[in-house]
Amino acid sequence: xxxxxxxxxxxxxxxxxxxxxxxxxxxxxxxxxxxxxxxxxxxxxxxxxxxxxxxxxxxxxxxxxxxxxxxxxxxxxxxxxxxxxxxxxxxxxxxxxxxxxxxxxxxxxxxxxxxxxxxxxxxxxxxxxxxxxxxxxxxxxxxxxxxxxxxxxxxxxxxxxxxxxxxxxxxxxxxxxxxxxxxxxxxxxxxxxxxxxxxxxxxxxxxxxxxxxxxxxxxxxxxxxxxxxxxxxxxxxxxxxxxxxxxxxxxxxxxxxxxxxxxxxxxxxxxxxxxxxxxxxxxxxxxxxxxxxxxxxxxxxxxxxxxxxxxxxxxxxxxxxxxxxxxxxxxxxxxxxxxxxxxxxxxxxxxxxxxxxxxxxxxxxxxxxxxxxxxxxxxxxxxxxxxxxxxxxxxxx
Numbered sequence: 001x002x003x004x005x006x007x008x009x010x011x012x013x014x015x016x017x018x019x020x021x022x023x024x025x026x027x028x029x030x031x032x033x034x035x036x037x038x039x040x041x042x043x044x045x046x047x048x049x050x051x052x053x054x055x056x057x058x059x060x061x062x063x064x065x066x067x068x069x070x071x072x073x074x075x076x077x078x079x080x081x082x083x084x085x086x087x088x089x090x091x092x093x094x095x096x097x098x099x100x101x102x103x104x105x106x107x108x109x110x111x112x113x114x115x116x117x118x119x120x121x122x123x124x125x126x127x128x129x130x131x132x133x134x135x136x137x138x139x140x141x142x143x144x145x146x147x148x149x150x151x152x153x154x155x156x157x158x159x160x161x162x163x164x165x166x167x168x169x170x171x172x173x174x175x176x177x178x179x180x181x182x183x184x185x186x187x188x189x190x191x192x193x194x195x196x197x198x199x200x201x202x203x204x205x206x207x208x209x210x211x212x213x214x215x216x217x218x219x220x221x222x223x224x225x226x227x228x229x230x231x232x233x234x235x236x237x238x239x240x241x242x243x244x245x246x247x248x249x250x251x252x253x254x255x256x257x258x259x260x261x262x263x264x265x266x267x268x269x270x271x272x273x274x275x276x277x278x279x280x281x282x283x284x285x286x287x288x289x290x291x292x293x294x295x296x297x298x299x300x301x302x303x304x305x306x307x308x309x310x311x312x313x314x315x316x317x318x319x320x321x322x323x324x325x326x327x328x329x330x331x332x333x334x335x336x337x338x339x340x341x342x343x344x345x346x347x348x349x350x351x352x353x354x355x356x357x358x359x360x361x362x363x364x365x366x367x368x369x370x371x372x373x374x375x376x377x378x379x380x381x382x383x384x385x386x387x388x389x390x391x392x393x394x395x396x397x
Contacts, residue, residue, distance in 0.1 A: 001103045001392060002041045004095075004119070005032065006112040008087055009077045011046045013065065022224050023310040024108055024132045026286075027168075027192055034385035036062045043100070045091050047071075047080070066094060078148040080111050088118040095123070103396050106166075108132060110151055113158035126163040126395050131155065132307055133228075136179040137172075141305040141327060142228050156180050163395065164188055166388070168308045169329025190388050191332060192308065193381035199290050199317035201373065207295035217247040217359050218296040220320075222289065222311045223303070225254035225261035230302030230325065235272055236348035237302065237355065242277050245359055249278045252292055257282040293318035297365060298358045304346060306330050313379065316340075316372030321365055323354045333379070339371035 005012075005028060012028035032042045041062045048067040068090045070083040080087075095102060106128045107116030113129045120127035135152040138145050159165055159180055165187045167173040173187045208215065219241075223229045238249045254262045262280050269278045284292070293299065299315035301324040308329040312322050316339065324330050326342035336342040341354040358365045 001389070001396070002101055003035060003043070003392075004091070004102050004105045005042060005044045006091070006105065006107040006116050006119070007044060007046045007109070008084070008112045008115055009047065009080050009109060011049055011065075011067070012044060023306075023308065026310045027130075027132070028108060030192070030195055030381050031385060031388075032063050034381050035389070037382065038385060038389055040389070043102075045087075045094075047087070077111075081114075081148055081150055081154075084111060084114040085118070088115045088122075091115070091119060092122050104128060104392060106130075107158075110134075110155045110158060113162070114154055117158055117161050120163075126392075127161075128164050128166055128392070129158055129162045130166045130168065131172075131176075132168070133305070134175065134179070137175050137305050137328070138228060140179075145227060156182075159186070162186070164391075166190055168192060169332045171329050171332070172307050188391060190384055190391075191329075191379065192310070193379040193384050194310070194313040194317045194376050195381060196317060196377060198287060199293070199314045199376070201317075201319040202291055202294035204295060207291045210291045211295055213295055214248075217245060219247060219249045219298045219300055219355055219359075220252065220292055220296040220315070221249065221300055221302070222252045222292070222314075223301070225251075225265055228304050230304050230346055231265065233302040233346050233348050233351065234300070235268060235274065235278070237300070237351040238274050238278055239272055240349060240352035241356060241359075242274070244356060247277065247359065249274075250281055250292065250296065251278065252281045252289070253283055254280070255283055289314060290318055293320050296320060298323060298355050300351065300355055301325060301330070302346060302351060303327065303330075308332065309334075312340075313376050317376035319369040319373040321358050321368035321372055323351060323358070333375060335371075335375070339368055339375050 007028055010025055012025045035042050043064045045066050048069045070087055102123055102125055104126045105116045105119045107113045108130050109132055116127050134155055135147045159182045167187055167189045170189055173189050176182050176187055177184050221234055293315045299320050299322045301309055301312055303325050306328045312324055312333055315322050322340035324334050325346055326344050334340040334342055343350045
């Protein structure tokens with residue numbers, strides 16, 4: 001098959017944890033790679049940006065990553081709504097100029113969904129869409145979160161007009177059905193996997209040495225510096241933990257160490273008296289993350305909402321136990337008290353209690369780490385992609 005993937009606002013080859021680069025980008029990178037391994041051709045269309053890290057590798061010859069310049073280089077994501085028609089036309093012209101025969105369009109996020117819907121009308125081919133996050137779920141779990149005024153109505157429009165919606169978890173599927181009144185028949189669930197060639201356990205001492213880390217207890221957070229990630233909860237948890245533990249909370253993500261987000265976060269850390277307990281790392285290359293996961297004792301995710309939580313799977317693949325919010329699709333991969341702890345209500349004290357338990361109890365830490373590793377190894381990208389391809393092929397016949 002010849003597949004067009006639309007990721008208008010964010011390049012799938014960007015550095016995770018930097019602005020607008022997170023789980024969705026990891027998803028697209030792995031999906032495209034596995035589609036190619038199965039013998040399909042993939043064109044990915046995104047907007048131009050600084051510092052694209054995409055490298056052509058042997059079996060990536062069938063992936064064509066195409067950047068289009070729209071707006072200004074620093075145009076805010078929410079303002080890209082005004083460029084959706086222009087972006088659609090650029091893709092349409094590219095396909096025609098290069099005489100490409102496209103079988104389907106698979107768009108990601110609501111902005112790309114608008115683009116994908118126009119393309120499917122122009123080419124008369126099926127349109128599949130994954131939202132990754134949605135306005136109504138973000139408002140439910142983070143009421144102070146401000147969204148583009150056109151987002152919610154356009155999400156519903158794309159859901160109603162797309163041939164199929166691909167959800168990442170049963171929870172997300174139910175949210176789409178109930179919050180947007182979409183027929184369950186249009187929603188398919190294909191849980192993603194984890195790249196086990198990139199994420200596997202590294203000896204803790206070697207990982208610490210690789211990162212020049214001290215031999216002390218460490219807790220890790222990886223993600224964008226965004227209110228939906230529960231950063232305030234994370235800092236409150238850190239304040240509680242310092243009463244009992246001599247430890248370090250490492251925060252990976254947020255762009256460069258001099259980014260606006262990290263400068264603001266550093267100020268909050270100082271105000272809360274956490275300068276000796278919290279270290280801001282900034283964004284790191286994806287291939288370096290396995291050393292962070294392997295070097296620490298506990299991984300924590302305080303998000304108000306996650307469609308799945310890819311970083312949890314990556315940590316589990318490195319045999320490091322996790323403590324995470326009991327929201328969204330997270331319970332799909334984290335089984336409470338078995339391969340990690342789930343926290344209800346984003347309660348900082350509960351987070352601190354369970355993180356502290358894992359810092360204190362080496363036997364429990366090792367047991368949960370091994371159970372997490374077992375779960376991660378059961379979630380194969382190639383199996384999920386094969387199932388998705390089978391569904392695509394049945395749909396386009």
